[in-house]
Amino acid sequence: MAHLAVDSRGYPVIATVERSPQEVNFGSINERRKLALAAFDWCAVCGLPFADELRWQTVFQEGPLPNGVISGEAPVHEVCALYAAQVCPYLFSPNSRLGDEARKGTVRDPVVRFVGFESTSAVTAHESGLQPGTYTLHFEHRGQADEFSYRTPEEIRERFADVLVREKDLPVSDAEGVLVRLFNRLDDEDEGDVVTGAALAAGAAFAKDIFKVQGLGAFEGKQYPVVAGLLLKGTEQEIREFSAGSRDEAYSVIGPWVLERAGSFPVPLQRWRTRGESMVRRPAPRPPxxxxxxxxxxxxxxxxxxxxxxxxxxxxxxxx
Structure with a gap:
């Protein structure tokens, strides 16, 4: 987590939370940032790629799980889940309560269950049953491969130490490295929105109801689908020229990222791009x-x- 910015107390500012240089709200999940996590297949704690690692989620049910498990939280690496269990007040103590307005007073389950899945199979916008008209992103995971449960953090420290010993640097290309840096900085201007825009351009703009998602209405009407269409169906030369001519630092690397990931996009992003195939007009053919x-x-x-x-x-x- 050395690449993460830290708050005034020295805590790493995890990828999914609201932030500014003046204040970091660890209790608030930012939906705009979740979109970037989904599009680029990044961890919700460290903000780095998964590669071939399992995607870990807290699961609030006992017994066998269905094939597809849906959660309103973005997945994390195993080492990040174990870290969070020891520093997050809510995950740390069996008697802890949530304090945000929507879930105020919710008490943590006596036993916390984390499950590791092989893949994130889809990310979709869901309307809240408690707040009609409010949409949030939900992650669907398949292929349960591992899990751990605990009552107190002391129970997982041995596992945490073992995972730390096996931890390796994650492969990040030059283009993705720029996106990671922009996404995890503390900045007065955008709070990571510049990378959210890049995620929309990469294909997230084609996701159903995406501009209804909380915080994403501000992006509607800003031509993101047009740019996404160029990155979907443009030639390599057109894509490179677009990025090379952009003054936006994230846009300047999103073209190269799309080109280098062609054929191996994260599954949710590939599904959005496939949906975009029927939404983007092809250039008119020349007369036969x-x-x-x-x-x-x-x-x-x-x-x-x-x-x-x-x-x-x-x-x-x-x-x-």
Whole structure:
């Protein structure tokens, strides 16, 4: 967590919370930041990629779990879950209570259960049952592979020590490194919003109801779907020219990131981009060549078959 900014007390400012240089609210989850976590497949505590590691979630039910488990919280690395269990007041003590307005007075379960999943299969916008009109992002996980439970943090310290010994540096490309740095800084201007914009451009703008999500209404109408369309269907040259010409630091690297991740996007982002395929207009094809266009009907067909154009491609051949 050495890359994270720290608050006035010296605590690392975890990736998912509201922040500014003046104040950090560890009790508030920021939906705009959750969108970036979902799009780039980053941990909600350290803000770094998962690579091939399990995605860990707190689970508030006993016994066997269904194949797909949905949570309103973004997943974390195992080492980050174990860290949070020892420093988060709510996860630390069996008698702790939540203090935010929506969940005020909620008491922590006597036993905290963390479950590790193989993949995040989808991220969708859900309307709150308690607050109609309020949408939040929910993460669906599949492939339960491991878990641990505890009553007090003392019970997990041995596991934490073992995981720390096995901890390795995570692979981060130059482009992604810039996004990580921008996302985890304390800044008066954007609170990570510049990276939220980059996530929308990478394809999150195609997610259903995305601009209804709490805090994302401010992004609606700012041409993010247009930029996302360019990054979805533009040529490599067009994408590189877009990023090279941008004054926005996150936009300047989102093009290279999309190009380097082509074919291996995080699953939720790939699903959004697939949805975008039907939403983005393809460039109009150039007029076909052939009889009645600019090729005489008795001339050799442009396809190179050696046959006459009127016999081979009577409707013409697209120049594309």
């Amino acid at each position: 060549e052939g009889p009645g266009r600019n090729v005489a009907k008795n001339a050799p067909c442009p396809c190179g078959s050696g046959r006459k154009a009127r016999r081979c491609h009577p409707s013409g051949i697209s120049a594309n």
